Amino acid sequence: MKVGVVVFPGSNCDMDCVHAVRDELGHEAQTIWHDETSLPAGLDFVILPGGFSYGDYLRCGAIAKFARLMPAIVDFANAGGYVIGICNGFQILTESGLLPGALLRNKDQKFICKDIDLKVINSSTAFTRSYKKGQIITVPIAHGEGRYHIDQIGLKKLEDNDQIAFTYSGNNPNGSLHSIAGVFNEKKNVLGLMPHPERCNFRSRDSLRILDII
Amino acid sequence: MLKAILFGGSFDPIHLGHLHIARSVKHMAERVIFVPCYQNPLGKLPQTTVEARIDMVNLALEDEFAISTWEIDQQKVSYTIDTINHFESEFGGPLGVLLGVDAFLEFPYWKDPRDILKRVKIIVFNRPGQNLAQVDELLKQPLFEGADVEIIRDSSLNISSTQLKIFAYLGEEIDPFTTPKVAAYIKDRKLYARKEDLNVQRKDPSMTAITAEIIESHGLTQDEYKRVNQLLGREPNMTELGMFSVLWSEHCSYKNSKPLLKRYPTTGTYVLQGPGENAGIVDIGDGVAVSFKIESHNHPSAIEPYQGAATGAGGIIRDIFAMGARPIACLDSLRFGEIKDSKDSRHLFEYVVKGIGDYGNCVGIPTVAGEVYFEDSYEGNCLVNAMCVGVVQSGDQPIGPLYGPIIKGVATGVGNPIIYAGSSTGRDGIHGATFASVELSDESAERKSSVQVGDPFQEKLLIEACLELLKTGVVVGLGDMGAAGLTSSLSEMASRGAHGVEIDVALVPQREKNMTPYEIMLSESQERMVVVVQKGKEEEAYKILRKWDIYAVTIGHVTDDGMFRVLENGKVAANIPALALTDDAPIYNRPAAEPTYLKALQNLDLNTIPDIKPDEAETVLRTLLAAPNIASKKWVYEQYDHMVQLNTVVLPGRADAAALTIQDTNKRIAVKTDGNGRYCYLNPEMGGKISVSEAARNVACTGARPIAMTNCLNFGNPEKPESFWQLEQAVNGMAEACNVLGTPVISGNVSLYNESEKGAIYPTPVVGILGLFEHDKAPMTMSFKKAGDKIYLIGETLNEIGGSEYLKQIHHLVKGLPPRLDLNTEKILQSAIIDLIKNDWVQSVHDLADGGLLVALVESLDENKLGADISLTRNAALRLDALLFGESQSRVIVSVSSEKLADFEAATAHLPVSRIGQVVSHHGLTVNVDGAKVISTSANTLIDLYDNAIGHIMGHH
Structure with missing residues (x-):
């Protein structure tokens, strides 16, 4: 599998993603600078990593959607390419319209970094195929703005379409609507989630397989 | 004609x-x-x-x-x-x-x-x-x-x-x-x-006549002003006066502390760079080196906690990458007034933590460890000490794509251009360094313009740009514009390089209008670096800086005359020998006098303190677990991203120190800060020894060998003999501990004048220790691992409750002598712990610190939800409170699996060891003393108290 990790100014989990995909999973991984206009040929999978792209001034992910590289990522996703947005990457995907919903400030206004339990809701996608439906996996979170929100119509669409990937199990750390932690697009080739599956050298390595899509 | x-x-x-x-x-x-x-x-x-x-x-x-x-x-x-x-x-x-x-x-x-x-x-x-x-x-x-x-x-x-x-x-x-x-x-x-x-x-302050008031408002004495005149051979102008005032402040010159700091050992097997640079460096082998330093940002944080703490983190991070090292971890040592009683202290605590978090989280450097103490003496003068650890090549051989070579803060090579890189210069932080060297008063709140404002995004770009730039080899020297901004960075670089520098302030990017040379030279705007590059290689440097959207401009060049010359549009605005700024500050040997109150304070007659009765033990334990000094600091570290970069192999709260792998190398390190101000208040020399020993012991408890140290000395006004005595005694104790424990001091910072209207703070040396794993065993954690494992206490328990958290919480006394610490005993203990871990003879190790034995036991039960059955015996002279809650030094508890018992006992035969119980599967704690039950309770309730005490006080659950 050939993986590209996008580097925006202010990304700070880019090298962690490269490490997870290359050193832990054994795939080919390269970084892609935000100012490029096209993706490298033959890419199977694009990762939008966590961090604070462009300082997250204005609103998380709101400036990144105007990056020179973004149209190429949108084209890639629309053509069926696999894209995952982690944390700030998830925020960028919702801002750029590749995923529905929005991410708001955590309910208690504080940044939260800790291991949480995540429940797999849809296990029949490339990202989640190695889990069982309902399985609980341990993944760290680290964010200040991860409260997932969507309107009622959008929520119904997500549910009807089986687009909810993960929910927080037990404690809902940030006040997300229906404890939603990650969602797919309609075609299930784009995933966004707040937890960090690449943070694989901590208590649990469960989450690494989310990045092992092919 | x-x-x-x-x-x-x-x-x-x-x-x-x-x-x-x-x-x-x-x-x-x-x-x-x-x-x-x-x-x-x-x-x-x-x-x-x-x-x-x-x-x-x-x-x-x-x-x-x-x-x-x-x-x-x-x-x-x-x-x-x-x-x-x-x-x-x-x-x-x-x-x-x-x-x-x-x-x-x-x-x-x-x-x-x-x-x-x-x-x-x-x-x-x-x-x-x-x-x-x-x-x-x-x-x-x-x-x-x-x-x-x-x-x-x-x-x-x-x-x-x-x-x-x-x-x-x-x-x-x-x-x-x-x-x-x-x-x-x-x-x-x-x-x-x-x-x-x-x-x-605009109004040009360089033409202002210098009066006695102006000299005083710059924090210089008349004698110091005379010295400036002698060094210049004339009177300074205002710009020059300002430059001298910042570099001759205690913060930059160490004029009051230098004679004491010489007592520290600063060399050793591992030391590659001792004090004097932006940060020290140790060589940990195989081409890998670690740079680290701790620095205070106390006064700015007391005035504006969020920005003060954020820029404290930003400043220490810049010191580390100014050495060429990639920052991989931050630690924070914090002191506040009592948060239970004081709304102001809760406010400071809340926003200091948020400031550190928001900055570190955004730059992508995990905050992995630290400590927080709450004492009345810090009310109105909180302490915010930030430490950063970075990784760099020790030599020419590349060690991985993330790391590059060491660079020094020097300006050499006549004609080499001086490039200014980063944020523009504003009026923020003018006189921050002199500000850090005066006592705080109500008027200080009006000095908000002295507090700098941070931009972590810019810092992240600067880190990546500078590290990429260093790999090209075109950089001659790199400096951070921290305290005293352009003045300190360039004068220090010129002095270290034995060259001169000349810059034109008109070329400095400015964010405010009509700034004078005085303001530009003294500004402490954040996220700014100076880069000296080889002449003719400017374009190569600009190309990389531009790629990272870093604003960069050449503002001057290196000269051969040793002068620090500041021009404004070609007109000389200041012209000072660089060495006069950096090396010619007066050095004071201040008089020291033992505080008159000390003898009475140290005098604690144990007969006047009723010992606890067996049935009171559980109540006392609950009180201590919920005391903010002892309770879990989860409320703090969960606001910090402590995992980014994937090096944090043991998460906060799980071991006595943070253990880190160093990505792309086979190296692992452990780091910890410590410093008990209360002990130092009661006996600064012993307190100094304990601060070093405890930080080192914490590191040893993970299995790493302590190899070097950084320190931040937070004390009161050194011009007061009693404060200076505390400083001197503490440094003596610390220096002795460093010598015995083999941890030379490679960097540090001094923060004096920590006094509010209530008086001086507890004398608080904060120690940061770096340890190196010399074996391949996993870092040791404090949690009990398996039911049936035997629990041992290593070390001697004495009737020591003086200065303890127990005495403070239960008897409302801060009194007596702190526990005694024998450095040789400590050294032997630490070596033994490391050997036990290296040989796989122990399952868990946990240092006994604030709150003593029972608190340590509860902390060991949390992670794996196990329990402990403890049976203690004591000789008749030992008090029950000292046994359960005393803070005797050089003690740890370990757990040992049954198949390793023989090996363990043989390996610890030379130590005072006693088997005190065993790990059990149900999540509870029972303690018998001399056959009588003193505690029998579920661990859940104890851990709940411990975990949530601070959150409850802060109003979050």
Whole structure:
């Protein structure tokens, strides 16, 4: 599998993603600078990593959607390419319209970094195929703005379409609507989630397989 | 008869006054030559084009006088000495130099003033609004002895260029001011038609007379001011006074602490760079080196906790990557007033933590460890000490794509350009360094302009840009503009490099209008670096900096004369020997005197303290677990991203120190900060020893060998003998501990004057220890691992409750002597712990610290939800409170699996060891003392208290 990790100014989990995909999973991984206009040929999978792209001034992910590289990522996703947005990457995907919903400030206004339990809701996608439906996996979170929100119509669409990937199990750390932690697009080739599956050298390595899509 | 009189000036525009003056001196020389000066086209003030200025001079002179464009042709600002050299070679000598009063008053700051006076006649003419009395005063200086200076006291033609320009702007008639041809030229081309063209001068503090009040407000004493005069051979101007005041503050010069700091060991097997650079470095083998340092940001945080703490983190991170190291971890040592009682303290605590979090989280450096204490003495003067750890190549061999070579903060290589990189310069933080060296009072709240504002996004870009830049090899030196900004970074780089530097502040990017050289040189705006690169390699540097959207501009160059010369649009604004700033601050050997209250404070008669009864033990334990000094700091570290970069192999709260892998290498390290101010208050020497020993013990408890140390000395006003005594005693204790434990001091910071209106803080040395794993066993954690494992206590428990958290919480006393610590015992214990871990003979290790044995046991139950059955015996003399809650030093609890018991007992035969119980599967704690049950409870309730105490106080659950 050939993986590209996008580097925006202010990304700070880019090298962690490269490490997870290359050193832990054994795939080919390269970084892609935000100012490029096209993706490298033959890419199977694009990762939008966590961090604070462009300082997250204005609103998380709101400036990144105007990056020179973004149209190429949108084209890639629309053509069926696999894209995952982690944390700030998830925020960028919702801002750029590749995923529905929005991410708001955590309910208690504080940044939260800790291991949480995540429940797999849809296990029949490339990202989640190695889990069982309902399985609980341990993944760290680290964010200040991860409260997932969507309107009622959008929520119904997500549910009807089986687009909810993960929910927080037990404690809902940030006040997300229906404890939603990650969602797919309609075609299930784009995933966004707040937890960090690449943070694989901590208590649990469960989450690494989310990045092992092919 | 002079060969020529040189009449230099900007001539913007030339006017009748100029011609009048030239005519009045032309009898003295064969010729008068007008020499329009070069003006930096990048200067901040809009200006008339070079061509227009030359055109106007030509129109005005009409062959009556000559013009030379030599200075303009040089395409740079020329020194008068260079101009003299040029014209002497053309016409021979002697020459005359014609200049106005204002220029002449700055003559002593020019390059080579003595040389100029030896060679030429100086002719000074009066200008509107100038005071000739100052000239007469100046001429009394020894510099002018025997010099040929003539003053033309005629001021009959009262004209200035500024006046003319204002008239032009207002559309008034300008003919009376200049020649008809020049006036027509100005009108035709609509020169000076815009307001900004007026070039009206801002108030220039460099011309302010220096009074006793000004000297005092700069934190300098009269004696120090005299010393400045001696070093310069003249009086400083305001800009120079400001520069001396910041570099001679305690924060930058260590003038009060230097004699004590010399007592620390600073060399050793691992030390690659000791104190004196931006940060120290240790070589941990296989081409890998670690740079680390701790620094205080106490006063800014007390005034503006969020920005104060954020920029504290930002500043220490820059110190680390200024060495070429990639920052991989931050630690924070914090002290506040009692959060239970004080809303102010809760506010400071809340926003300091948020400030550190928001900064570190955004730059992507995990905050992995630290400590927080709450004591009344810090009310109104909180302590915020930030430590950063980075990784760098120890030599030329690359060790991985993330890391590069070491760089020093030096300026060398004459002519090498000095590049300014990062955020623009504003008025924020002016005098932060002197601010850090005065006591706080109510007025301090009005000093908010001294607090800097941070931009972690810019810092992240700077880190990546600088580290990428260093790999190109074009960088000669790198410096962080931290405390005292441009002044400290450049003077230190010049001094270390044994060179001089020259910069023009007009080239410094500015975010506010009309900034003076004084403000630009003293600004502490954040996220700024200076980079000295090889001459001719500027483009290579710019290319990388631009890629990361870093604003960068060349502001000057390295010189060979050892001077720190600051120009503004070519005019000298300050000219100081760099060494005078960095090395010539006075050093004070302050008198020390033991505080008179100390003996009474240390006197604790245990007979007056009722021991606890067995049935009170559980209540006491609950009280202690919920005491903010002991309770879990989860509320703090969950607000920090402590995992990013994937190096944090043991998460906060799971071990006595943070254990980190170093990505792309086979190295692992452990780090921890510690410092018990209460112990130091009661006995600073013992407290100093304990601070070093405890931080080192924490590191050893993970299995890493402590190899080096950084420290931040937070004390009161050193000019008070009692405060200085505390400092001296603490340093003595720490130095002795460093020697015995083998942890040389490689970096650090001193924060004195920590006093609020309530008095001095507890003397608080904060120690940061780095440990190295010399084996391949996993870092050890504190949690019990398996039911059936045996629990041992290593170390001796004495009747030591003086200075303990128990005494404070239960008996409301801060009194007595702190526990005694024997450094040799400590050393033997730490070696034994490391061996036990290396040989896999223990399952868990946990240091006994605040709260003593029972608190440590509860902390060991959490992670794996196990329990412990404990049976203790004691000799008749040992108090129950001392046994359960005393803080005797050099003690740890370990758990051992049954198959390793023999090995363990053999390995610890030389130590005071007792088996105290075993791990059980149900999540509870039972404790028997001499066969009688004192505690039997579920662990859940205890851990719940421990985990949530601080969150409850702070209003979050």
